[in-house]
Amino acid sequence: MNQPLLEVIKLAAHYGVSQALFDVNLTIYPGQVVALMGRNGMGKTTTVNVVCGLLGCSSGEVNFNGHGCGQMASYKIARLGIGLVPEGRRCFANLTVRENLLVAATKGEWTLAKVCSLLPRLSERLDQYANTLSGGEQQMLAIGRALLTNPKLLILDEATEGLAPVIRQEIWHIVANLKQAGQSILLIDKSLAELLPITDQCVLLERGCTVWQGEPDELDADIRDRYLGI
Numbered sequence: 001m002n003q004p005l006l007e008v009i010k011l012a013a014h015y016g017v018s019q020a021l022f023d024v025n026l027t028i029y030p031g032q033v034v035a036l037m038g039r040n041g042m043g044k045t046t047t048v049n050v051v052c053g054l055l056g057c058s059s060g061e062v063n064f065n066g067h068g069c070g071q072m073a074s075y076k077i078a079r080l081g082i083g084l085v086p087e088g089r090r091c092f093a094n095l096t097v098r099e100n101l102l103v104a105a106t107k108g109e110w111t112l113a114k115v116c117s118l119l120p121r122l123s124e125r126l127d128q129y130a131n132t133l134s135g136g137e138q139q140m141l142a143i144g145r146a147l148l149t150n151p152k153l154l155i156l157d158e159a160t161e162g163l164a165p166v167i168r169q170e171i172w173h174i175v176a177n178l179k180q181a182g183q184s185i186l187l188i189d190k191s192l193a194e195l196l197p198i199t200d201q202c203v204l205l206e207r208g209c210t211v212w213q214g215e216p217d218e219l220d221a222d223i224r225d226r227y228l229g230i
C-alpha cells in the first residue's frame with residue numbers, strides 16, 4: 001500500500017489544564033474517505049483542530065504527507081495541503097462569494113470555474129456578500145473555499161449539520177463526487193445512513209481515545225450501541 005497521507009499517533013491535547021485528547025490514532029491513505037465518529041464531546045473537533053494546527057498537541061505525532069506537523073503553525077499546515085471546512089462554516093461575512101473563494105486560492109486543478117461547475121448555486125451568486133447567503137449556500141461556499149486551496153486532504157467537520165434535507169442530499173452528492181475523483185477526505189458527521197456508504201474506514205472516539213477502527217460493514221449493532229449510542 002501507499003504511504004499514509006495522514007498519520008495521527010497516540011495524540012494527546014489540552015485546553016488549558018483540561019485534557020481533551022488522550023490517545024487518538026488515525027490513518028488516512030491517499031484517496032481514502034475516513035469517518036471520525038463518536039458521541040458529542042468525545043474529541044472529534046479537537047482532533048481536527050490539532051491536525052490543522054489550531055490547537056497544539058501535548059504529546060504524540062501528527063504526520064502529514066511525510067512532514068511532522070504536531071507543532072507546526074496552522075498556515076504552514078494549510079500550505080502542506082490540508083483544507084478545512086470547519087464546524088459552523090465561518091465564511092467571511094463582509095466579503096463577496098468570489099472574494100471568499102479566492103482569499104486562500106492556490107494554483108492547481110481546482111480553479112474558480114471548476115468550483116463553480118461543482119457548486120452551481122455559487123456561480124449564480126459570485127458578487128453577493130456571504131452574509132446574504134442561506135445556511136446551505138454558506139456551507140457550499142466553505143467547501144468551495146477549501147477546494148480552491150487545492151488540498152491533498154479535505155476535512156469536513158459537520159458539513160450537513162442544521163441544514164434542510166434537500167441541501168444535505170446535495171452536499172452528500174458533492175462529497176460522493178469528490179471521492180470518485182480521488183479526493184482524500186476526513187469526514188465528521190452524525191448522519192450514518194449517508195456517511196457510511198461513501199466511507200472506506202471508520203475511526204471511533206470515546207473520551208479522547210480511539211477505541212475502534214474498521215470498515216463500515218464491520219460496524220455492528222453492538223459497536224454502534226456501545227460507542228455511538230444508536
Ligand code: ATP
Nearest residue numbers: 015018019020038039040041042043044045046047
Ligand atoms: P461534538 O460532536 O459535540 O462537536 P466532539 O466529539 O467534536 O463533539 P470536542 O468538541 O472535540 O468533541 O470536545 C472534546 C472535549 O473537549 C469536550 O469535553 C469539550 O467539552 C472539550 N472542549 C472543546 N472545546 C473546548 C474549549 N475551547 N475549551 C475547553 N474545553 C473544550
